[in-house]
Structures are given as C-alpha cells and as structure tokens.
Amino acid sequence: MTDRDTDNSDILDLLPRLSHADAGVRRIALIELADLEDPEGLPWLTDALASDDAAEVRAEAARLLEAWEEPEVVQALCAALADGAEPVRLAAAQSLSELKSLEAGRLILPWVNHADAFVRSSALRALRELRLEEAASPALLALDDPEAPVRREAVGILGWLRHEPALPELARLASDDPDTEVRRAATGALGLARDAHVLPALHAALRDDAWQVREEAATTLGKVGLGEAGPALVRALEDDYWQVRLRAARALGRLRHRPALGELAALLGHGIANLRKEAALALGELGDGAALPALHAAEADGDPEVRKAVRIALAQLQGAA
Incomplete structure (x- = not known):
C-alpha cells in the first residue's frame, strides 16, 4: 500500500491494518475506510484495487468504490476490468454500472475499444443508462463486434438513447444474429420508435425458433402500437x-x-x-x-x-x- 500524507486521525489509525500482511485484515480495514465516506481515503482504495496482492482485497476495493464518481476512481475501475481475477473484473463492472454522471461516462467511453471483449461489454453496459449521446457512434460500430455480449450491450445503449438511425441495423440483428439474447435485445430495441418499417422484422421475430425472442416481439409490437400488427x-x-x-x-x-x-x-x-x-x-x-x-x-x-x-x-x- 502506497504511503500518502494525511492528517485525518481516523485514516491514520487504519494505516497499520491497511498494510498488514494478512489479506483478511487489509480487506476489513478497507471496509472501515470506506465507511468513513471521506474523499481523503480514496487513494488507499484505488491503490488497493490496482496493486494489492490478494484478489479478494482488490475485489472488495472495487465494490467499495461504487459510490464515488471522481475521475481517478472511474479510471481505476475501468483498468480493473482487465484484472486477471474474475471476481475483481465482475466487481469493477458492477460498480461502473452504478455510475450516474455524464462526466464519468465520458471517461468510460474510450474503453469500449479495448482489445478484451469483457472490457468492451462492461464499458458499454456502464454507459447504457447514462444516455450519453456520444456513445451512439461507438455503439453502432459495436453492433458488428465478433462477441455476442458486446453486441448485446451495444443494442442496449441504442435502445436507451432511442437512436432512430440504428433501426435498420437493429432490424438486421433481430432477424439474423446467431445469438438468442442479441436477437431478443434487438427485437426489444425496435420499439424505440413508432415506425412501420420495423414491422417486418418484428413479424419475423414472432416466428423465431427461440420462444424468448417471440415473447419480446409480441411485447414490442404492443409498444410500437400499430394496428397492422393485429393479425x-x-x-x-x-x-x-x-x-x-x-x-x-x-x-x-x-x-x-x-x-x-x-x-x-x-x-x-x-x-x-x-x-x-x-x-x-x-x-x-x-x-x-x-x-x-x-x-x-x-x-x-x-x-x-x-x-x-x-x-x-x-x-x-x-x-x-
């Protein structure tokens, strides 16, 4: 754990345990540090996420950082998406998905081009509910990603943004994507506009081999609200x-x-x-x-x-x- 200057007595009291040889002691100390809700404690949390030897400690740090939107926290969580331990990656992805500010979204945006598919899909997932307009272009590109989870998250972004220029590509995915969940997500996203041009794709989805896609198609036809869907x-x-x-x-x-x-x-x-x-x-x-x-x-x-x-x-x- 990196030494840092602070005159906060509560943090100073925790320092011996934050650098303790026992990973369990360090993890509990991090929880107590986060409970202080003091921004001065963030460097110790981000240091633990980036460099602690124990995956359980890094994962705990990722979970504890979910309430903070400072730039250094967002960057640390994004970097942790590529951690070698799955619990750390999953915890970082979850914390990023809890962020609410557009400023945080702009820091996440470059990570949608990462070489690792999990990083790409997690970054897109974190951007989805932020409704960041700048996310539309990379999401459109990600519709052609070779990995299904990435395509699925990209569909989610375009649906939340109600990005009508994406309708032709969404219709293509609803009909042709090899992954059931991508077809289902694309079928749902076709409801973003009251547009008769989506009806052929939705009617085709009503005949999909997967019942989950047919269920989504029926729901979306109700949302689109066009009488031609009745028969x-x-x-x-x-x-x-x-x-x-x-x-x-x-x-x-x-x-x-x-x-x-x-x-x-x-x-x-x-x-x-x-x-x-x-x-x-x-x-x-x-x-x-x-x-x-x-x-x-x-x-x-x-x-x-x-x-x-x-x-x-x-x-x-x-x-x-």
Whole structure:
C-alpha cells in the first residue's frame, strides 16, 4: 500500500491494518475506510484495487468504490476490468454500472475499444443508462463486434438513447444474429420508435425458433402500437409457449384489436391463471360489449387475481357503454 500524507486521525489509525500482511485484515480495514465516506481515503482504495496482492482485497476495493464518481476512481475501475481475477473484473463492472454522471461516462467511453471483449461489454453496459449521446457512434460500430455480449450491450445503449438511425441495423440483428439474447435485445430495441418499417422484422421475430425472442416481439409490437400488427399477434395466441401467448394478449389489448375478441375470450378457460388474467384485461381494453358474456362467466374463476382482472374489465366495458 502506497504511503500518502494525511492528517485525518481516523485514516491514520487504519494505516497499520491497511498494510498488514494478512489479506483478511487489509480487506476489513478497507471496509472501515470506506465507511468513513471521506474523499481523503480514496487513494488507499484505488491503490488497493490496482496493486494489492490478494484478489479478494482488490475485489472488495472495487465494490467499495461504487459510490464515488471522481475521475481517478472511474479510471481505476475501468483498468480493473482487465484484472486477471474474475471476481475483481465482475466487481469493477458492477460498480461502473452504478455510475450516474455524464462526466464519468465520458471517461468510460474510450474503453469500449479495448482489445478484451469483457472490457468492451462492461464499458458499454456502464454507459447504457447514462444516455450519453456520444456513445451512439461507438455503439453502432459495436453492433458488428465478433462477441455476442458486446453486441448485446451495444443494442442496449441504442435502445436507451432511442437512436432512430440504428433501426435498420437493429432490424438486421433481430432477424439474423446467431445469438438468442442479441436477437431478443434487438427485437426489444425496435420499439424505440413508432415506425412501420420495423414491422417486418418484428413479424419475423414472432416466428423465431427461440420462444424468448417471440415473447419480446409480441411485447414490442404492443409498444410500437400499430394496428397492422393485429393479425400476427392473433396468430401468436396459439404459440406453444404460454409466455408468448400472454404477451400477445397484452399487446392486442393495448392495440384494441377487436377482431381478437373470440381468441381472447377462449383464453379465459386456459389452465394457466396468468394467461387468463391477461386475456381478461385485454378484453376490457377492447371496449367491445360482445365480451361481456365471457367475462361474466369468468367471474367465478378459482384464482383471485383473475377475478380481480375480470372485475376491472367489466368496469371498463360498463364505463364505455
């Protein structure tokens, strides 16, 4: 541990333990140092992260630095993404993802070009929720990264930024990427704009081999809110996976797609309560009195959440009438 000048008596009291031969003693001393919440203690934390011999101490330092956004802390955490020990890398990535300032994001930005895929993906993950406009260009480039985790995080950035110029590339990934999670993320990101040009890609995603992608496609079609999606969503009510059916029912309700009334009413008899609940709520949103007989029949459903959804739907229909 590097010696540094300080006149803070609390920090001075910790110095012998911060340089103790026992890694466990050093780790506990770091925790006590962080509890002081004194910026004067940061150099000891960043030194421990960069140079302590024990991975457990470096990982602890990375965790303890998550509340600080000083430039030296951000740089130390970014450098730790390339640490030789996985617990240290993971802790640094998590702490970086907690940062909130755009200034911190600008310090992270150069790391998206690092040679190591974990560093690239972690840097992109940290940038995602900051909504830093400067991150759009490197994220677009990262859509062609050979590593799936990097592509997935790049998709997340473009979705959070609602970066409409990325829509063609996102549509390509939603249809063609070999990784299920990338296709799923890209499918979700297509909901960033109410744009009919994304419908072909979303309709294709509704036929994806992976049910998780089909589920995301149904959700996104509801968010995009274009009535042309109705027929494809009705077909999705017959999907082999109830999770896809549930999202399709929810989307049809949001779209108020009345031609789906018969199929939604049929789902009130499904064996899975969550699906019956979503079907009831969707029927209420349709605003069509023709759903009243099916909803009244479902008032005695054995699941209390379904009965509650039926009451909500009946109230909506009665209000519409």
